[in-house]
Amino acid sequence: MSKENKVTDLQDIISHAKEYGFVFPSSEIYDGLGAVYDYGQYGVELKKNIQEYWWKSMVQLHENIVGLDAAIFMHPKTWKASGHVDAFNDPLIDNKDSKKRYRADVLIEEAMTKIEDKITKEVDKAEKKFGETFDKAMFLQTNPNVLRNKEKVATIEARFKKALEDSNMDELKQIIVDLEIVCPISGTRNWTEVRQFNLMFSTQVGAIADESETIYLRPETAQGIFVNFLNVLNTSRQRIPFGIAQVGKAFRNEVVARQFIFRTREFEQMEMQFFVRPGTEMEWFEKWKETRMAWHKSLGFAEADLKLHKHIKLAFYANAAVDIEYNFPFGFKEIEGIHSRTNHDLTQHQNMSGKKLQYFDHELNESYVPYVVETSIGLNRTILAVLSNSYKVEKLEDGTERTVLNFPPFLAPIKAAILPLVKKDGLPEKAREIMNELKFDHLCFYDEKDSIGKRYRRQDALGTPFCITVDHDTLTDNKVTIRDRDTMKQERVDISELRRIVGEKVDWRKAVK
RNA sequence: GCGGGAGUAGCUCAGUGGUAGAGCAUCAGUUUCCCAAACUGAAGGCCGCGGGUUCGAUACCCGUUUCCCGCUCCA
Numbered sequence A: 001m002s003k004e005n006k007v008t009d010l011q012d013i014i015s016h017a018k019e020y021g022f023v024f025p026s027s028e029i030y031d032g033l034g035a036v037y038d039y040g041q042y043g044v045e046l047k048k049n050i051q052e053y054w055w056k057s058m059v060q061l062h063e064n065i066v067g068l069d070a071a072i073f074m075h076p077k078t079w080k081a082s083g084h085v086d087a088f089n090d091p092l093i094d095n096k097d098s099k100k101r102y103r104a105d106v107l108i109e110e111a112m113t114k115i116e117d118k119i120t121k122e123v124d125k126a127e128k129k130f131g132e133t134f135d136k137a138m139f140l141q142t143n144p145n146v147l148r149n150k151e152k153v154a155t156i157e158a159r160f161k162k163a164l165e166d167s168n169m170d171e172l173k174q175i176i177v178d179l180e181i182v183c184p185i186s187g188t189r190n191w192t193e194v195r196q197f198n199l200m201f202s203t204q205v206g207a208i209a210d211e212s213e214t215i216y217l218r219p220e221t222a223q224g225i226f227v228n229f230l231n232v233l234n235t236s237r238q239r240i241p242f243g244i245a246q247v248g249k250a251f252r253n254e255v256v257a258r259q260f261i262f263r264t265r266e267f268e269q270m271e272m273q274f275f276v277r278p279g280t281e282m283e284w285f286e287k288w289k290e291t292r293m294a295w296h297k298s299l300g301f302a303e304a305d306l307k308l309h310k311h312i313k314l315a316f317y318a319n320a321a322v323d324i325e326y327n328f329p330f331g332f333k334e335i336e337g338i339h340s341r342t343n344h345d346l347t348q349h350q351n352m353s354g355k356k357l358q359y360f361d362h363e364l365n366e367s368y369v370p371y372v373v374e375t376s377i378g379l380n381r382t383i384l385a386v387l388s389n390s391y392k393v394e395k396l397e398d399g400t401e402r403t404v405l406n407f408p409p410f411l412a413p414i415k416a417a418i419l420p421l422v423k424k425d426g427l428p429e430k431a432r433e434i435m436n437e438l439k440f441d442h443l444c445f446y447d448e449k450d451s452i453g454k455r456y457r458r459q460d461a462l463g464t465p466f467c468i469t470v471d472h473d474t475l476t477d478n479k480v481t482i483r484d485r486d487t488m489k490q491e492r493v494d495i496s497e498l499r500r501i502v503g504e505k506v507d508w509r510k511a512v513k
Numbered sequence B: 001g002c003g004g005g006a007g008u009a010g011c012u013c014a015g016u017g018g019u020a021g022a023g024c025a026u027c028a029g030u031u032u033c034c035c036a037a038a039c040u041g042a043a044g045g046c047c048g049c050g051g052g053u054u055c056g057a058u059a060c061c062c063g064u065u066u067c068c069c070g071c072u073c074c075a
Helices: A010-019 A043-060 A076-082 A104-133 A136-142 A144-166 A169-178 A222-226 A229-236 A281-298 A344-353 A379-390 A427-438 A452-462 A495-505
Strands: A023-025 A037-039 A065-068 A089-094 A101-103 A195-198 A202-204 A214-216 A242-251 A266-276 A306-310 A320-328 A331-342 A359-361 A366-368 A371-378 A391-395 A401-405 A416-420 A444-446 A466-470 A479-484 A490-494
Touching (some): A010 A023, A010 A391, A043 A065, A076 A344, A089 A104, A089 A169, A104 A169, A144 A169, A222 A266, A222 A344, A266 A281, A281 A306, A306 A331, A320 A379, A331 A344, A331 A379, A452 A466, A479 A495
Parallel strands (some): A416 A466
Antiparallel strands (some): A242 A266, A306 A320, A359 A366, A466 A479
16 A cells, blocks of 8 residues: 555556456557557456445445436437437537637637627717717618627628538638637637537448437436436435436547546446435535545545545536545546436426426425436446555565556456466365366356466456465365465464355445445 | 657667667476575567658657547436
8 A cells, every 4th residue: 555656657557457357448459549558357346346235335335226227319409308409419619829728609709798898898989979969770771880799790700600511610610710810828720620520429320321310328327317207216216315227338529538547438337316405405415525525535645636526617507516536546536426416307308208206205395396416426436446546566585576466356357366386296186176176156266377476476467356276284284275366374274164255345335344 | 630759679678870788577497495586598679650861770769550648528
């Protein structure tokens, strides 16, 4: 856990993850696909274990939280209601000198405002000049400067509207050029082309490509929960406050997908939407903030590597938001967001669908649209955090080094390696016996190749918490040694006790406490 | 998308205008050992891809692609 051993280079983690079968670049034999990754034989186990731990922590341990698995495809109206169709579509332009990016539509709107300001100034000037006798309406209709500017604005507005309607990026660029808009930072007109950024992936359902059949890959899993609110409410016998949890893939066509598996266009979210009585949302927001922070600590993250980041600028639907950030090799970055989403989503869906998404509160004797507190964690980010946190290159007393992934045992892909000290004298057979028993409880790994030391180190690099070694004495006393990954200490135990001992050591219960 | 850096064996990296090397890892064997032991042998590369210069390019030039870093973006 010491900071000295903490590797700050992401590259080391990427290499290790690839070399030991955790994460591979997607379709690598074809040169890979940008920012897409596949999980290898140990990565998939780690991922599954994290996901399962989250699920148990949220669903199994909370009587008032139930699970859900909604489809990735959803009715297109879902994304109109949620605001994604409008908010996830921006025409963007870069200034090559200042390297700043702007929304093209905002730049044009600002330029139009400037021209309108000129008109206002002209009017003010005239008003001062003529005093009481000033006829504003007449002035606006006759003053040549005003008329010229008014026409200019009208022309631009017409072009601008049409360009937006036609999604004509070239025309937007041309308007920016014609208006001689300069970058506020660099002061230059050295612009790139305007590009439309569609943050949602779309595809067609049905064999005939028709506009009405364009559907989106969900950009967040939350909406699958909101549209099922009534279904769950009617069938789960839950009463407010209660939550719906879901793990699933979401897709965002990010402008920049970077930093290994931290930001990818295809990613997996673990979300829980908690429905509460209006007015109580801040209490629940605080409660979930603490609960989720404790969960992250249970993954073995040091307190110093976790941080709460409060949003100052809130999304339009939220009335409170906080991120849980982890100290990645590239700095503190968000792993999980906790948002008080008010009744925005349900209200939007209620309006769009015409279905009443309300809850009748017997205590208050009234119906209302519940408020929502959301906890939304990125599974891939959590994997990266666990990998970063676990990856250590340790200097041993004898001067050698060892690379170890000190995962919490309940997250480790392989729980135990079964190793005969030598490959003869009946030791492999005895080890196989143990393997055949333990494999029903845990993912185990049998290895008889190379020296025992090398095999220990190999398991260290995979993060296997326990190595069970069969030696010559085992044949007579029925005892084996259990070697601890972190302390490298060995303990001699009875074979009959193995199931219990290993079972206790890798029990997730210990993490929850 | 802009700028910078880098792509040579599974990993870490050498290398030279004359068609490639080390260490580790992998596989087979010998050794039978409690913390990356030794030995023998094997396999593994269109030197990221395409084009240009050249008698000849892994090397020099251009383009492209992928990754990393910074900016940007981030419901």
